[in-house]
Amino acid sequence: MTETPAIPRVRAEIDLAALRANVRALRAHAPGAAFMAVVKADGYGHGMIPCARAAVQAGADWIGTATPEEALALRAAGLPGRIMCWLWTPGGPWREAVEADLDVSVSGLWALREVTAAAREAGRTARVQLKADTGLGRNGCQPADWAELVEESLRAEAEGLIKVTGLWSHFACADEPGHPSIAAQLTVFREMVAGAERQGVRPEVRHIANSPGTLTLPETHFDLVRPGIAMYGISPSPEIGTPEDFGLRPVMRLTASLALVKHVPGGHGVSYGHHYVTPGDTTLGLVPAGYGDGVPRHASGRGPALVGGKLRTVAGRIAMDQFVVDLGGDEPPVGSEVVLFGPGDRGEPTAEDWAQAAGTIAYEIVTRIGSRVPRVYANEMDESGDVDDADERAEG
Incomplete structure (x- = not known):
């Protein structure tokens, strides 16, 4: 009896060569800024760890995640360098994050106090980025509360408990060309950064540019850009251009x-x-x-x-x-x-x-592909930088 070869029910093929090319293309749009590869939500459904590795191979300076658990998983998988996470809830794994040398985001005094306590317990300085709400109305510190958050951060920094490594924010409508909120948020961000610096903050990086900001708003690039969906070869908005228009290829x-x-x-x-x-x-x-x-x-x-x-x-x-x-x-x-x-x-x-x-939106289409769909990776690179001879590997 001849055995019928197995045919996959469904699978997601992930082209890591395309991802690396996308990173290089996006870096060319912001040549004066550092590059944060955002791999939250399991790499927008593409697989967080393989995509993070590919992005680093292509020159990404930072890796960004939403949750601390994602960031800790990257560190546990051996990802070096700077990793930032920004979505915290009370009682989160602050000490683990400090000990893993993650950059953690703080939007309010409760979070600053929890990370400061964790740093004191760990006997290590925590790397903290202060997030400003410049108009998105989601996470981030309101302008009216910003000076107090900065002041308490500087006191913790003077004690050696934290180092304020960044000041940052996020756009509401950067994917809508010409939306008045873009200029308004940029003005508020500049004012809040200037205020923090007058109080004595000396950040390594200031950043607000997401995928559309990276692609179409050079005035928003500052010290670092944070492409997410564009890194996976998907346009953040059909109105601003197709992937081909920006030299990107879907992954x-x-x-x-x-x-x-x-x-x-x-x-x-x-x-x-x-x-x-x-x-x-x-x-x-x-x-x-x-x-x-x-x-x-x-x-x-x-x-x-x-x-x-x-x-x-x-x-x-x-x-x-x-x-x-x-x-x-x-x-x-x-x-x-x-x-x-x-x-x-x-x-x-x-x-x-x-x-x-x-x-x-296309973000949701790729991100929602479920865990029972195996990801098959093509064009992985080995440690020498060569494409792996076994050019496909399945996970999941």
Whole structure:
């Protein structure tokens, strides 16, 4: 009996050569600034540790994460150099962060006091970056409270408990060209930085530029830029340009294997709720991926896929584990590759196409790809800087 070779149900192919090229392209947009590679949310769904390593290989000076747990995992995996994390809650792993030489962000007195206590317990100086709320209205210290936060930080610095390594903020609307909040926030940021420096802060870095700021707002680059989604080859906003416009290439290619092809008559309902009914005799293809894998249910009836060399549209509702496409009488073999999205240069849809179909942004499309989808890494580099001979490796 001949054994049938295993065909992957679904997988996310991650091209680390593309990621490294994207880092180099983004660095060229901000040649006078240090580069922070943001790898939060498991590297925007691409795999945090492999992507962080690739970014460092391409010249990233810093690595940025949201949570301290992400930053500690990077350090435990052997990532050297500067790692910053910014989303803290009371009782967080402050001492572990201090002992791991992370740069931690502080937006209020409660956080400053917790990191100061952790530094005293650890017997080490904590690296602290003060975050200003310049108008986003999310994390960050309000201008009215800034002087007090700076003053207490300087007292802790005088005791040797902390070192204020950075002053930073985040834009609300940098992905909307010409939005008045951009100039307003930049003015507030300059004022808050100047105020902190008048009080005696001597930061290593001042930073506010995210992906759109890095790409289109050179006046926002200061000492460091923090690209996130652009590093993965996705435009932060279709309004400001396509990936190609900025010399970027999408890093993730999401594929599945066709699980079934069958003939059905006209008038046949498809998937839950029968929101799609076949208009005539046709063939249906079953794609074994669904919202349990991160395929957005909101794209039901609209999501695109490349099957048998032709663009198809999701027929009916996307279910937890599968969806259906109407093949219009074509009969591609079972096991044929289905490309949900990729760079788009071979006729396949892109993450932006799925975002449009689901009424969301491409950030969400790639970040939501679930943990049961294995990531297969291509073009990894070994310690010598050569591309690994085994050019694909699966994780997950």
